[in-house]
Amino acid sequence: MAPPTRRPWHRAVTLLTLTPLLRYAVARHAVPPGTDRRTGCDACGAPIGPDRPWPALGPTARCAGCGARVGAPPASVELVAMAALAALLLARPPGVELVVAAWWLVFAVPLIFVDFAVHRLPDRLTWPAAAGTWLLLGGAALAGAGPAPWLRATAAGVGLALFFAASTLLLGARGFGIGDAKLALSAGTLLGWYGWSVSVLGLVLALTLSGVVALGLLLSGRARWSSHLPFGPYLVLGAIGALLLVW
Known part of the structure; x- marks a missing residue:
């Protein structure tokens, strides 16, 4: 029996699991020229590195420690990533x-x-x-x-x-x-x-x-x-x- 075809929504779910990493990349590198990469929340210093990337960099874009915004606006990275996925699925x-x-x-x-x-x-x-x-x-x-x-x-x-x-x-x-x-x-x-x-x-x-x-x-x-x-x-x-x- 042939393996079941992977449905488009499966790919969407997979992409959504990667969006925190994309959001982490934005927060990490969106610093002025000459400045080192961001390692924590600008307001309270809570780490956003590998030891705590998920709660600090979810779609709400809020620091889990103080609630300040971290990186890109809420849900924006997720929406752009989903649009890119939709383009790939349509183009095939x-x-x-x-x-x-x-x-x-x-x-x-x-x-x-x-x-x-x-x-x-x-x-x-x-x-x-x-x-x-x-x-x-x-x-x-x-x-x-x-x-x-x-x-x-x-x-x-x-x-x-x-x-x-x-x-x-x-x-x-x-x-x-x-x-x-x-x-x-x-x-x-x-x-x-x-x-x-x-x-x-x-x-x-x-x-x-x-x-x-x-x-x-x-x-x-x-x-x-x-x-x-x-x-x-x-x-x-x-x-x-x-x-x-x-x-």
């Missing part, structure tokens, strides 16, 4: 590509919140996202896909990262950040697996979305021309949008 990419996308999203989701909170994309999240994506796609190439898509993915990731890094060198604070270049390395690699046009589409979607949001903030008076807006969240959304169009 092949097995190996599903694993690669899931790996990337595990790091991309907390990076969204960290960038919105403190305008930084920490190495402890961007580098594992890039390395894991590249290695997993390399495994897919060895398993039968062949070297061509993997080499193209590698070139696309490096090319997109260099594009962002060049803007930093040429424009300084008015350009993209080095963190954006590191995130682009993994996003470009993931998109490049499906073709050069998909990489370009992801970049165009990210630039368009960020431009629309920036224009809306300017018109509403909530931002000025000199304001620096985080680009990481739009890069993640652009990559997801491009993937949904090709899966």
